[in-house]
Amino acid sequence: xxxxxxxxxxKEKAACLEDLKAFLRIPSVSTLPEHRVDVERAADWVAxxxxxAGMEHIEKIATAGHPLxxxxxxxxxxxxxxxxxAHYDVQPPDPLDxxxxxxxxxxxxGENIYARGAADDKGQLLLxxxxxxxxxxxxxxxxxxxxxxxxxxxxxxxxxxDDFVRRHAERLQCDVGLVSxxxxxxxxxxxxxxxxxxxxxxxxEVRGAASDLHSGLYGGAAPNPFEALARIIAGLKRxxxxxxxxxxxxxxxxxxxxxxxxWERLPFSExxxxxxxxxxxxxxxxxxxxxxxxxWARPTLEVHxxxxxxxxxxxxxxxxxxASAKISMRLVPNQDPGKIRDAFERRVKELTPPAFSSQVKxxxxxxxxxxxxxxxxxxxxxxxxxxxxxxEPVFVRSGGSIPIVALMGKQxxxxxxxxxxxxxxxxxxxxxxxxxxxxxxxxxxxxxxxxENLAIPERNL
Amino acid sequence: xxxxxxxxxxKEKAACLEDLKAFLRIPSVSTLPEHRVDVERAADWVAxxxxxAGMEHIEKIATAGHPLxxxxxxxxxxxxxxxxxAHYDVQPPDPLDxxxxxxxxxxxxGENIYARGAADDKGQLLLxxxxxxxxxxxxxxxxxxxxxxxxxxxxxxxxxxDDFVRRHAERLQCDVGLVSxxxxxxxxxxxxxxxxxxxxxxxxEVRGAASDLHSGLYGGAAPNPFEALARIIAGLKRxxxxxxxxxxxxxxxxxxxxxxxxWERLPFSExxxxxxxxxxxxxxxxxxxxxxxxxWARPTLEVHxxxxxxxxxxxxxxxxxxASAKISMRLVPNQDPGKIRDAFERRVKELTPPAFSSQVKxxxxxxxxxxxxxxxxxxxxxxxxxxxxxxEPVFVRSGGSIPIVALMGKQxxxxxxxxxxxxxxxxxxxxxxxxxxxxxxxxxxxxxxxxENLAIPERNL
Numbered sequence: 001x002x003x004x005x006x007x008x009x010x011k012e013k014a015a016c017l018e019d020l021k022a023f024l025r026i027p028s029v030s031t032l033p034e035h036r037v038d039v040e041r042a043a044d045w046v047a048x049x050x051x052x053a054g055m056e057h058i059e060k061i062a063t064a065g066h067p068l069x070x071x072x073x074x075x076x077x078x079x080x081x082x083x084x085x086a087h088y089d090v091q092p093p094d095p096l097d098x099x100x101x102x103x104x105x106x107x108x109x110g111e112n113i114y115a116r117g118a119a120d121d122k123g124q125l126l127l128x129x130x131x132x133x134x135x136x137x138x139x140x141x142x143x144x145x146x147x148x149x150x151x152x153x154x155x156x157x158x159x160x161x162d163d164f165v166r167r168h169a170e171r172l173q174c175d176v177g178l179v180s181x182x183x184x185x186x187x188x189x190x191x192x193x194x195x196x197x198x199x200x201x202x203x204x205e206v207r208g209a210a211s212d213l214h215s216g217l218y219g220g221a222a223p224n225p226f227e228a229l230a231r232i233i234a235g236l237k238r239x240x241x242x243x244x245x246x247x248x249x250x251x252x253x254x255x256x257x258x259x260x261x262x263w264e265r266l267p268f269s270e271x272x273x274x275x276x277x278x279x280x281x282x283x284x285x286x287x288x289x290x291x292x293x294x295x296w297a298r299p300t301l302e303v304h305x306x307x308x309x310x311x312x313x314x315x316x317x318x319x320x321x322x323a324s325a326k327i328s329m330r331l332v333p334n335q336d337p338g339k340i341r342d343a344f345e346r347r348v349k350e351l352t353p354p355a356f357s358s359q360v361k362x363x364x365x366x367x368x369x370x371x372x373x374x375x376x377x378x379x380x381x382x383x384x385x386x387x388x389x390x391x392e393p394v395f396v397r398s399g400g401s402i403p404i405v406a407l408m409g410k411q412x413x414x415x416x417x418x419x420x421x422x423x424x425x426x427x428x429x430x431x432x433x434x435x436x437x438x439x440x441x442x443x444x445x446x447x448x449x450x451x452e453n454l455a456i457p458e459r460n461l
Numbered sequence: 462x463x464x465x466x467x468x469x470x471x472k473e474k475a476a477c478l479e480d481l482k483a484f485l486r487i488p489s490v491s492t493l494p495e496h497r498v499d500v501e502r503a504a505d506w507v508a509x510x511x512x513x514a515g516m517e518h519i520e521k522i523a524t525a526g527h528p529l530x531x532x533x534x535x536x537x538x539x540x541x542x543x544x545x546x547a548h549y550d551v552q553p554p555d556p557l558d559x560x561x562x563x564x565x566x567x568x569x570x571g572e573n574i575y576a577r578g579a580a581d582d583k584g585q586l587l588l589x590x591x592x593x594x595x596x597x598x599x600x601x602x603x604x605x606x607x608x609x610x611x612x613x614x615x616x617x618x619x620x621x622x623d624d625f626v627r628r629h630a631e632r633l634q635c636d637v638g639l640v641s642x643x644x645x646x647x648x649x650x651x652x653x654x655x656x657x658x659x660x661x662x663x664x665x666e667v668r669g670a671a672s673d674l675h676s677g678l679y680g681g682a683a684p685n686p687f688e689a690l691a692r693i694i695a696g697l698k699r700x701x702x703x704x705x706x707x708x709x710x711x712x713x714x715x716x717x718x719x720x721x722x723x724w725e726r727l728p729f730s731e732x733x734x735x736x737x738x739x740x741x742x743x744x745x746x747x748x749x750x751x752x753x754x755x756x757w758a759r760p761t762l763e764v765h766x767x768x769x770x771x772x773x774x775x776x777x778x779x780x781x782x783x784a785s786a787k788i789s790m791r792l793v794p795n796q797d798p799g800k801i802r803d804a805f806e807r808r809v810k811e812l813t814p815p816a817f818s819s820q821v822k823x824x825x826x827x828x829x830x831x832x833x834x835x836x837x838x839x840x841x842x843x844x845x846x847x848x849x850x851x852x853e854p855v856f857v858r859s860g861g862s863i864p865i866v867a868l869m870g871k872q873x874x875x876x877x878x879x880x881x882x883x884x885x886x887x888x889x890x891x892x893x894x895x896x897x898x899x900x901x902x903x904x905x906x907x908x909x910x911x912x913e914n915l916a917i918p919e920r921n922l
Contacts, residue, residue: 157775197677201776210740215763216658216861219791220702220746220755222739226764226786227698233691239814241681278683279671282816285681294681302676303687304779305770310787314618315662315824317789317861318765325687326771328778330680353700355743363776400677400778 005445005452006388008134013441016130017113019049020440023088023122024106024115030066030089030156039152042088043067046125046150053133055148063160066152070171073132074145079455081145083174083412084447085404086125086181087154090117091429098431111437118435119426124180125150127421127440131447143455147174151404154181158403165404165411176377177408178450180443182420185396186267187436190385190446192378193418195255195296195397196405198331198368200341203361204232204348205324215317223355225323226309232358233303233325235351236344241285243301243329245340245347253334255297259373259395263292266394296397299340301329330399337365366406370397371415377454381417384449388442419446466906466913467849469595474902477591478574480510481901484549484583485567485576491527491550491617500613503549504528507586507611514594516609524621527613531632534593535606540916542606544635544873545908546865547586547642548615551578552890559892572898579896580887585641586611588882588901592908604916608635612865615642619864626865626872637838638869639911641904643881646857647728648897651846651907653839654879656716656757656858657866659792659829661802664822665693665809666785676778684816686784687770693819694764694786696812697805702746704762704790706801706808714795716758720834720856724753727855757858760801762790791860798826827867831858832876838915842878845910849903880907 009016028042029035043060046069050058055071066089074081093103093116101107106115113123128148135142149172151161165172185191208223238244254260270291274283285294294300308323310316329340345360352358371378373395385393405416421443427433470477489503490496504521507530511519516532527550535542554564554577562568567576574584589609596603610633612622626633646652669684699705715721731752735744746755755761769784771777790805792798806821813819832839834856846854866877882904888894 199677199778201778208741213739214861215765215789216660216791217859218739218756219763219860220759220761221734221744221752223741223743223745224763226767227694230691230694230764231700233688234695237688239692273682278674278679280669280684280816281818282684283682284684284814284816291682295679298681300681302680302685302778302780303691303770304676304777305772305781306687306767306784307772309764309766311766311768311772315787315789316765317660317662317763319763320766323767326776328676328776330677353745355741355745357742398678399680400675 005448006442008138009441009444012134016441016444017437020113020123020126021106023126024113024117025104027104028089028117028152029092030153031092039066039089043069043152046088049129049133050148053129054136055132061164063164065156065160068152068161068164069150070148072147073142076142076145076455079144080175081147081173082176082178082451082454083147083149083172083408084128084178085149086128087121087151088125089152089155090120090122091155095431100432108437112434113437114432114434116433118433119422120428120433121154121181123435123440124420124422124443127443128178128180128447130444131451134444135448142451144451146451147172161404162407165407169411172412174412174414176414176454177405177412177416179402179405179416179418180420181402182398182418183422183424183426185394185424187423188389188391189267190389190391190393191396192381192385192393193398193420194373194378194395195333195370196368196401197399198335198337198366198406199328199364199401200331200337200344200362201328201364202344203324203326203363204229204358205322205361206232206352206356206358207322208356209319209321211321213319215319218319222319224319225356226306226320228353228356229306229323229325231353232348232351236347237301240287243299245343247343248299248340251334251336252299252332260293262395263290266292266396268292295399297332299329299331299335301327303327331368333368333370335368337367341365366401366403367410369406369409369416375415377415377417380453381419381450383453384446385419387449388446419450466909467903469599470902470905473595477902477905478898481574481584481587482567484587485578486565488565489550489578489613490553491614492553500527500550504530504613507549510590510594511609514590515597516593522625524625526617526621529613529622529625530611531609533608534603537603537606537916540605541636542608542634543637543639543912543915544608544610544633544869545589545639546610547589547640548582548612549586550613550616551581551583552616556892561893569898573895574898575893575895577894579894580883581889581894582615582642584896584901585881585883585904588904589639589641589908591905592912595905596909603912605912607912608633622865623868626868630872633873635873635875637875637915638866638873638877640863640866640877640879641881642863643859643879644883644885644887646855646885648884649850649852650728651850651852651854652857653842653846653854654859654881655832655834655839655856656794657830657862658860659796659798659827659867660789660825660862661792661798661805661823662789662825663805664785664787664824665690665819666783666822667693667813667817667819668783669817670780670782672782674780676780679780683780685780686817687767687781689814689817690767690784690786692814693809693812697808698762701748704760706804708804709760709801712795712797713760713793721754723856724751727753727857729753756860758793760790760792760796762788764788791862792829794829794831796829798828802826827862827864828871830867830870830877836876838876838878841914842880842911844914845907846880848910849907880911
């Protein structure tokens with residue numbers, strides 16, 4: 001079948017490329033109000049492609065923000081139902097002058113196509129859609145039942161889809177999710193993400209005096225909230241990288257020994273990572289854990305910014321009345337975000353010096369996700385990748401959070417397969433974003449093959 | 462003479478008020494480019510008043526920024542020369558909707574005149590100028606030689622006057638400076654500022670990774686510069702308020718016992734200060750020192766803002782490549798700003814964790830100033846205030862820094878008398894700024910009387 005799938009794609013390559021270019025020409029930047037019409041146009045374009053593919057119940061669902069696009073094909077009785085997700089919105093293209101070719105004039109150079117959204121996530125949306133289109137065209141049917149739900153707000157927080165999934169779980173009823181928004185661990189190394197970290201994102205506000213005061217007149221007597229925040233932050237994490245919040249590590253579930261061992265076999269050098277990726281004087285974090293463990297399987301705490309006071313050029317002598325710190329924690333499987341939030345709040349209170357009051361505002365909470373690599377859906381995806389790429393895929397995790405994955409798990413009670421075809425150097429959110437065309441074509445074939453594998457009853461494996 | 466001086470002012474009150482209103486109507490906001498023409502207009506207005514007063518060598522001195530206005534009257538051979546300073550520029554008026562009457566439509570309510578710049582510093586500039594004008598009008602001469610140098614950049618850093626004083630000290634040659642830009646310690650309590658703190662204002666930048674990184678993907682391995690800054694700040698000052706920089710307190714010169722005792726007699730309650738001014742849960746600072754000692758006679762260290770990273774609304778998960786902290790130290794007499802800067806830099810390096818690099822940029826350096834209350838010029842000012850206000854003035858300090866005072870001391874080698882007529886509740890830099898009209902009129906008389914006192918040979922006192 002993999003050769004069949006690849007042959008099918010091979011025949012349609014030119015059309016697949018032309019459609020990808022057409023899609024990439026629409027500047028569907030969801031963060032910028034002036035592109036609202038373009039986001040709408042991209043949704044219409046996707047809906048039209050779904051129609052051309054022979055999908056049914058196509059609907060552009062209006063939301064408070066940008067529309068969702070839904071479609072399904074449910075004529076494979078007895079076979080599982082797959083809910084496919086990707087997003088059609090993109091990041092802003094600036095800085096524009098760093099692009100070699102304009103961000104919305106897709107250009108093929110070598111084996112890559114360059115354009116904003118090429119890898120994140122239009123190329124990956126279209127490879128799911130093309131899998132359906134090519135199968136329908138050649139066989140008139142799909143091997144499984146398929147639902148598509150595409151969103152246009154992934155780059156601005158995904159509120160609409162969050163709301164929709166919570167309220168209309170019955171319309172998305174399925175057996176497994178398929179999310180294509182991730183990347184290979186290395187070129188030519190097909191990868192399946194089976195773990196994501198969760199998150200508790202907070203803003204800690206500390207108040208001292210009732211109003212801003214002059215540091216000359218009041219310095220030495222008035223409480224300085226930045227000083228208090230410095231003590232709080234220094235108290236939340238020890239100098240050796242261990243998060244100093246009572247109970248923080250209590251529920252951490254370590255990865256299975258086999259999973260840890262498999263990480264050691266990945267093409268990864270901590271020295272190269274420091275030298276070529278992080279480019280700092282040294283790495284930080286808990287001792288006794290490898291970089292992959294620290295970023296994939298250990299919870300952590302980071303400060304993202306400290307609003308308040310005077311941040312302009314030059315010297316202004318203010319003791320601000322209040323100052324804040326944006327502090328987030330990444331969570332790992334088995335940690336309860338609510339419990340961690342409570343422990344964090346208690347610790348912040350405890351660390352707040354006497355002359356101050358502090359308040360923790362929670363901006364987002366998400367559970368970590370982890371799948372057993374032996375899960376039948378994960379295995380079906382692994383066999384698909386292995387057949388198409390002619391190489392055993394690796395099981396990796398990501399230290400980041402993909403809210404839709406946790407959401408589908410929680411609201412629809414299904415495992416979510418993260419099969420993405422980006423590469424580590426695709427330059428997401430950066431100038432000269434690209435997508436590998438061989439991965440685009442093989443991605444189409446992989447999705448076909450994944451569906452085929454799901455259609456084979458387990459007893460026949 | 463005080464009754465003479467007051468009688469003279471009494472006769473001209475109406476004109477003095479009209480001129481003050483005319484001056485206050487000019488929106489000479491030095492920080493806003495759109496008011497450049499108004500700042501220029503204010504300089505012209507001041508020059509015209511100096512001309513009308515009979516001053517000579519009037520010059521509007523062009524600078525890289527806003528103009529200086531110079532004038533002199535040097536026909537009192539044998540008498541000392543007084544260099545009078547004030548500034549004609551003002552702060553922006555926003556928030557506009559909090560003003561009871563428009564900021565540039567001066568309005569008298571009760572005994573006060575309300576307008577932006579009323580107390581800071583147009584009312585105080587004009588009282589110096591009116592002293593000369595009224596004396597010239599009634600007697601055709603001044604009792605001392607007088608130079609005026611007025612600036613239009615005080616609210617934006619005063620670069621032009623700094624440059625001018627350094628380069629043209631000979632044109633400002635004098636025996637004493639008179640700066641009117643301060644306030645009484647309490648209403649009806651004439652006050653002479655004899656001490657100002659100095660300053661070292663820095664920006665500490667810490668760098669971790671070479672570029673911003675995603676906290677999901679890199680959190681747990683990449684260095685976070687805000688965390689480093691938190692440790693640095695927490696290390697620069699102990700939790701008990703003592704600055705933890707080796708050598709920081711070495712050269713601190715304590716105020717004379719008599720000066721300290723006089724502070725204890727001031728109408729000042731630490732409880733009221735906390736309740737009505739600072740309005741925090743508690744005061745902070747070194748234990749064993751009173752609030753007035755801590756803010757007037759002890760050096761301190763404050764954080765003003767922490768630029769870098771993400772400070773917008775919502776949740777963005779970035780580990781910034783660099784972050785900064787604006788940190789200043791206030792210095793007291795006998796501390797050398799250069800020595801303190803060096804000690805600070807050494808301590809910051811010492812506190813910078815291994816994975817980071819840090820850099821200290823110094824934005825401004827100023828020495829503290831202190832005058833002996835027995836100084837003959839200070840005494841002449843004290844007698845003037847005592848005669849006009851019929852009350853012994855108090856000698857106070859300010860925890861702030863007035864760069865022109867240190868500059869005149871250093872470049873012109875003269876003591877600078879700070880005789881200002883503001884009140885603690887004038888609302889400088891805030892909506893509904895006001896100036897007490899009785900203090901305006903008595904200020905004019907006080908300056909006249911100060912000049913008269915200086916003209917009396919010391920042996921006749």
